[in-house]
Amino acid sequence: MEQNNFNITFPEVNDAHQGTGEHFFIERDGEKKKIIYHDYDKIYSIPGLYEELFYDKLKCDSPAVVAKILNDFIKDSPIETSDLKVLDIGAGNGIMGEELKRIGAGPVIGLDIIEEAADSALRDRPEVYEDYYVADLMDLEYKDEKSLEKADFNCMTIIAALGFDDIPPKAFAAGFNLISSPGLFAFNIKEDFMDNKDKTGFCKLISKMVDEDILEIKKRHHYRHRLLQDGTPLYYYAVVGEKKRDIPESML
Numbered sequence: 001m002e003q004n005n006f007n008i009t010f011p012e013v014n015d016a017h018q019g020t021g022e023h024f025f026i027e028r029d030g031e032k033k034k035i036i037y038h039d040y041d042k043i044y045s046i047p048g049l050y051e052e053l054f055y056d057k058l059k060c061d062s063p064a065v066v067a068k069i070l071n072d073f074i075k076d077s078p079i080e081t082s083d084l085k086v087l088d089i090g091a092g093n094g095i096m097g098e099e100l101k102r103i104g105a106g107p108v109i110g111l112d113i114i115e116e117a118a119d120s121a122l123r124d125r126p127e128v129y130e131d132y133y134v135a136d137l138m139d140l141e142y143k144d145e146k147s148l149e150k151a152d153f154n155c156m157t158i159i160a161a162l163g164f165d166d167i168p169p170k171a172f173a174a175g176f177n178l179i180s181s182p183g184l185f186a187f188n189i190k191e192d193f194m195d196n197k198d199k200t201g202f203c204k205l206i207s208k209m210v211d212e213d214i215l216e217i218k219k220r221h222h223y224r225h226r227l228l229q230d231g232t233p234l235y236y237y238a239v240v241g242e243k244k245r246d247i248p249e250s251m252l
């Protein structure tokens with residue numbers, strides 16, 4: 001897509017705490033506006049702003065990193081990338097979808113909780129998604145639930161969207177249960193959410209899924225997800241795994 005140069009600045013005092021509090025300023029038509037990172041609707045509504053903020057200024061490269069790890073795993077397995085039918089959850093304006101198509105995935109279907117994400121994906125990357133759901137996985141409308149179940153996905157991806165008031169463990173579990181068994185999944189997650197002191201519930205859920213043979217982690221890669229606005233690196237894990245069976249209701 002076309003590159004713009006927005007006049008992006010960050011607050012002078014780095015009061016930004018990773019995640020929900022972070023904000024930046026953008027100057028357009030002589031007006032300076034404050035935007036919080038989580039105001040995705042506002043960010044997506046300006047073409048190129050999401051890319052310039054997260055990818056150019058804050059050096060995020062997670063979609064490419066996770067797609068590479070998924071592809072490396074597939075190369076050493078009997079699976080063909082073109083056989084993947086992927087549900088990309090928290091798809092935003094389609095950067096992960098684009099990476100999935102780059103590695104040769106079959107149909108990719110996007111899902112996001114806000115309408116602006118679907119609109120911007122269609123606007124910026126119209127060739128990527130075969131379909132795009134605007135839906136809340138924890139409260140699916142009947143017709144979406146039936147059509148997602150019928151789609152028979154064999155792979156799920158969730159990039160830069162777990163935790164931090166984005167996708168909670170229950171929605172992650174609901175997405176996981178929408179893919180077939182065996183199936184593949186690939187996601188990235190903040191390093192702290194994978195350690196025993198984690199309070200978000202992700203570490204507990206994922207550990208339990210491994211212990212109960214619901215999933216097998218195939219690759220786990222520690223890497224720099226992006227920078228904080230003062231230049232501090234923010235580390236994540238990229239994870240690729242194989243789904244063995246659904247998460248039972250009793251575990252949620």
Ligand SMILES: C[S@@+](CC[C@H](N)C(=O)[O-])C[C@H]1O[C@@H](n2cnc3c(N)ncnc32)[C@H](O)[C@@H]1O
Pocket residue numbers: 040062063089090091092093094095096111112113114117135136137158159160161165166167168171
């Ligand atoms: C940081 S963006 C990541 C977008 C894209 N995956 C990427 O890597 O560029 C997080 C996305 O997750 C979406 N999101 C947040 N909560 C969600 C939920 N409960 N269900 C689905 N999507 C959600 C947001 O609307 C936003 O588009």
